[in-house]
Amino acid sequence: MKIMMVDDEPELIDLLCELLPSTWRIDKFNDARSAGEHYQDHQNYDLVITDFKMAPKSGEGLIFDIKYINPAQKIIVVTGDPSGLNLPEKFKIQIFQKPANMKSFVAAIMDLCAEKQN
Numbered sequence: 577m578k579i580m581m582v583d584d585e586p587e588l589i590d591l592l593c594e595l596l597p598s599t600w601r602i603d604k605f606n607d608a609r610s611a612g613e614h615y616q617d618h619q620n621y622d623l624v625i626t627d628f629k630m631a632p633k634s635g636e637g638l639i640f641d642i643k644y645i646n647p648a649q650k651i652i653v654v655t656g657d658p659s660g661l662n663l664p665e666k667f668k669i670q671i672f673q674k675p676a677n678m679k680s681f682v683a684a685i686m687d688l689c690a691e692k693q694n
Contacts, residue, residue, distance in 0.1 A: 577597070577600040577601070577622045577623070577689045578600070578601045578602075578603075578620060578621050578622050579596070579600060579601070579602045579603070579621060579622060579623045579624070579625060579685075579689075580602075580603050580605065580611060580614075580615065580621045580623075580624045580625070580626075581593075581602055581603070581604050581605070581624075581625045581626075582605045582606075582607070582608055582611040582624070582625070582626040582627060582630075582635065582638060583606070583625075583626070583627040583630075583654065584606055584607060584627060584630045584631075585627070586604075586606055588627075588654070588674075589604050589606075591678070592625070592681075592682075592685075595678060595682050596682065596685065603618075603621075607630060607632075607633065608626070608630050608633040608634060608635055608637060608638035609632065609633040611626070611638055612633065612637070612638050612641045612642070615638075615641070615642055615645065616645065619645060619646050619649075621649065622650070622688075622689050623650045623651070623652065623685065623688050623689055624642060624649060624650070624651045624652070625651075625652045625653075625654065625685070626638055626639065626651065626652075626653060626654070627653075627654055627655060628653050628654070628655035629655060629656065635653060635655070639651055639653070639667065639669065643667055650668075650688050650691075651667070651669045651670075652669070652670045652671075652672065652684065652685065652688070653669055653670070653671045653672070654671075654672045654673075654674055654681075655671065655672075655673060655674060656673070656674040670684055670688070672684070
């Protein structure tokens with residue numbers, strides 16, 4: 577599996593990396609701008625996990641950029657305040673509120689990646 581993780585809190589990315597299988601490739605980004613630039617040339621991710629509120633570019637902007645390039649890309653959003661999310665239903669994005677229950681969060685990641693394999 578290949579996952580892109582984007583969060584301005586590197587500790588969260590590191591924690592998730594410890595909980596996921598060590599055989600998975602995880603590309604880490606601390607801002608949406610560099611993640612978006614990378615995605616333009618590397619779209620072969622099974623899953624993108626992103627924070628929603630980041631600066632200077634938001635996770636929302638990253639999500640719209642990714643869905644424009646690849647409408648089928650599976651995405652999970654992790655945010656401290658889900659009330660500001662206004663994403664189209666057709667994006668089919670799973671949302672977890674920080675602090676996320678790590679057991680259910682990892683289970684959702686595993687489920688989405690299993691769907692990708694089928």
